Amino acid sequence: MSLNRTNNIKQLAEEELDVLILGGGINGAVAAASLAAKGVKVGLIDKGDFAGATSSNSSNLAWGGIKYLESHEYRLVNKLCKSRNNLMKHYPSSVTEVRFLTTIQKGFRFPVWFVFMGTLAYWLFGRLFTMAPKYLTRNTIKQLEPSIKVTGAQAGFEYSDAFLKDNDSRFVFNFITAAAKKSAIVANYVESVNAVRENDQWVIQAKDKTNDQAFTIKAKTLINACGPLVDQVNKGTKQKTSHHHLFSKGVHLTVDRISKEHRVLAFFASDGRLFFVLPMGSKTCIGTTDNQVESHQTSVTDEDRQFILDNANTLLELDKPLTKDDIIAERCGVRPLAIEAEEGVADWVALSRKHAIDVNKADKHISIFGGKLTDCINVGDEVADIIEDLEISMNRSDALWYGEPADQVKAKFMGEVEEFNIDKLTPKGALEPLSSRFWRRYGEDAFVLVEAIKQNPAKANLALEHTEFTWAEIDWVAENEMIVNLDDLLRRRSKATLVIRKELLDNAEGLEAISKRLFGDDAQQKMDEFRGRTNFNRI
CATH class of the missing domain: 3.50.50.60 (FAD/NAD(P)-binding domain)
Known part of the structure; x- marks a missing residue:
């Protein structure tokens, strides 16, 4: 490699x-x-x-496309559900089932029973690979999710799709x-x-x-x-x-955690389009917008922020309404939508x-x-x-070109973790054990990280305040993940800038040390560039 x-x-x-x-x-x-x-x-x-x-600007979902049932794109839904199942099967550590809880407001364009029948059809398109949908009364919704405002809701339901545990x-x-x-x-x-x-x-x-x-x-x-x-x-x-x-702009905002449950809350926004409240580690991501734009070069506007905040405040039972001051981070991207030229x-x-x-x-x-x-x-x-x-020679075989390493490789890794009590060195406050994090993010290369910690247990120490990066990871990343700027590490190799306020990262303990490890003599310049950036966070 x-x-x-x-x-x-x-x-x-x-x-x-x-x-x-x-x-x-x-x-x-x-x-x-x-x-x-x-x-x-x-x-x-x-x-x-x-x-x-x-x-790097999606909703972090492996989604079978339930909304395409409304436009009768059954072949596409069938294909996407099959693809989603395939990802879940071959990336079990990274792509996992997540429950969606949806409420239907009074006056919605379809009866509740009809929409629920759609979730059953979606489950069938998904080959019964996930948990079955459930019809929910207003009382049941409130018991499952106190954060949902049921005033004005007729009923709701749960169904399943898949979620990326990392970004x-x-x-x-x-x-x-x-x-x-x-x-x-x-x-x-x-x-x-x-x-x-x-x-x-x-x-x-x-x-x-x-x-x-x-x-x-x-x-x-x-x-x-x-x-x-x-x-x-x-x-x-x-x-x-x-x-x-053609381009559709999507905006997501990160706020402090709204729901204690690890599920996606799905609503229909004020303009009738799908709107999500998504779990993101210890935070919550809300959005998205869906506006046609002429160029791929776009940014979050005050109108975008207000649309998302207004819908969240309307649909959720919160201790106090969300405002711009509650936004921890935001991201914006375009969805490139393929269209036939002659259309x-x-x-x-x-x-x-x-x-x-x-x-x-x-x-x-x-x-x-x-x-x-x-x-x-x-x-x-x-x-x-x-x-x-196109007559480019290749070696065809039945071997898969994708997926996590084989189960026996994972079993060997977990055996080493257990033998040397690696998980006991997990930094305080981490959301998961080192073994889970290492395996999901680095696959077979996680053996190298474990070996580094065996040789020097201090390599399991937290490298950067507010994140979960250990020194074993920083050493690996420095040599093997083509990090050119701090953005590469903190925005794309991880989701740090999506869940941590910019001012906290700018002044985080360890930022100078990891910058020196990554960039050597250019460390100060890279830190100054990172601190001067605003495009991945709220301005």
């Missing part, structure tokens, strides 16, 4: 690739992991950090790691400045954005997995496609998150549109089929 930026950039400049992927979000990450597992010589670059855009960007990064372990050459903060097709290959002029050094990458095939930037990048490479993107202006609200892949066989160019985390495995499989059809 190589997650050393300097070495990887050198390799990208020296080796001719079968495939170069532009974009390190979920689509690019699964494409790289799938192809690398099949022996394809693949590279991946992103002009920012991995999972730096849409893939979405961490889940994406683990696909990047899996690709690198299979010899993919990956690098963040590397921009494709220009790409042209010459002599049956793509010649990409690239730039390392950390030092402005230019270099050339050559590849037989080019995959555009740039998420919201797919259309813009295709203009630069003169690609004409059947699809293009012109579409009813964007009705558009689903299904993906589309356009192929230019003559140029050996692939564009990936739309999609969502739930459907990521299908994207990886489809890309591999297309690459094979």
Whole structure:
């Protein structure tokens, strides 16, 4: 495995690739992991950090798409439920079942019994993989969730979907790691400045954005997995496609924990769209908005904040109304929605998150549109089929290219943890034992962390106040997770900035020490840059 930026950039400049992927979000990450597992010589670059855009701004759900039942997209719901189940099966530590509790207000556009029948149909589409839905009276709702305001509600129900125990960007990064372990050459903060097709290959002029050094990458095939930037990048490479993107803006706010239960509260907001109150460790995430925007470059507005706060205050029984001062952090991203080019202006609200892949066989160019985390495995499989059809050689086998390590590997890890009492060293106040955290976040590499703690128990000590990072993790991350800025560590490799107020992190004990470990002589500059940032938190 190589997650050393300097070495990887050198390799990208020296080796001719079968495939170069532009974009390190979920689509690019699964494409790289799938192809690398099949022996394809693949590279991946992103002009920012991995999972730096849409893939770090989701609701952290692996969602089967219950709302698409209303628009009669039964095939899509069937596909997404199957994909959700597959993620739960193969990532049992990371993707877990979570109950949704929904109330239906008086005057809603459908009768309660009809909506409840929809949850039963959804359960059937999900192949009975989760717990069955339950119909709930107003009294039962109040007993289960005192935080729900039942005034005006007719009744409600519970149903199940899946939830990411870590954040979405961490889940994406683990696909990047899996690709690198299979010899993919990956690098963040590397921009494709220009790409042209010459002599049956793509010649990409690239730039390392950390030092402005230019270099050339050559590849037989080019995959555009740039998420919201797919259309813009295709203009630069003169690609004409059947699809293009429309954008829907989604905003989430983090506040102190509202519900004591680990369940998602799902409502229909004042404009009729779904609205969630989501568990996020010791905090609660509320949202999201769903507004069409013209550009992927968007931000949280006062109107967005007020919409979310107003709906939360209307739907929840709180000790006191939520205000802007209660916002710990906020995040904003766009959902790229795939649309057929000939459709012109579409009813964007009705558009689903299904993906589309356009192929230019003559140029050996692939564009990936739309999609969502739930459907990521299908994207990886489809890309591999297309690459094979483009006559790029690969090794096909029955071995899965995704999933957590085998049960016997986990059993061995847990045996070592128990033998050396590693969990007894879990820092005070941590939300889970070290063994659970290490295994879920690092997989087989967790053995290295345990060995480091065995050699020096002080490595289990908390490295950064208000977080759960141990020194064993910081040492590992420094060498193996391509951390270029503190944002990479605290926003995308973890969810620290999403659950901790900025002023607390800015002045956290240990920030200087971990910065020195990560950046050496550049530590002060990196801290100053981090403290000057406001785009991931409330302004």
